[in-house]
Amino acid sequence: MFILVCYDVNTENAAGRRRLRKIAKKCESHGQRVQKSVFECLVEPEDYLLFENALLKIIDEKSDSLCIYELDEVSRRKTRRFGVDKVIDFEKPLVL
Numbered sequence: 001m002f003i004l005v006c007y008d009v010n011t012e013n014a015a016g017r018r019r020l021r022k023i024a025k026k027c028e029s030h031g032q033r034v035q036k037s038v039f040e041c042l043v044e045p046e047d048y049l050l051f052e053n054a055l056l057k058i059i060d061e062k063s064d065s066l067c068i069y070e071l072d073e074v075s076r077r078k079t080r081r082f083g084v085d086k087v088i089d090f091e092k093p094l095v096l
Contacts, residue, residue: 001048002071005031005039005055010063022058023066026051
C-alpha cells in the first residue's frame with residue numbers, strides 16, 4: 001500500500017529534537033522524503049500497523065502531530081510535482 005506520512009514535531013526542547021530524528025529515521029526506513037516532514041512510503045499491508053504503531057510510540061500526542069494518508073492508484077496518478085523534485089519512482093526502471 002502506498003501511504004503519505006506527514007508530521008510536525010515540537011522541537012523547542014531536546015526531547016522534541018530526538019523525537020524528530022527518530023520519526024524521520026523510521027520513515028526513511030520505509031520510504032523516501034519528498035519534503036522536510038513528508039514521506040512517501042510503500043508498505044506491505046501486513047506491515048502497515050507495525051509501522052503506524054512504531055510512529056505512534058515516537059510522537060508526543062500532546063505536542064506533535066502525525067497524519068498518514070493512504071493513496072490508491074488513481075490518487076497516485078493524479079499527483080503533480082513542481083519545483084525541485086528528487087523523488088525516485090521505484091516502479092520505473094532504475095538506471096545506475
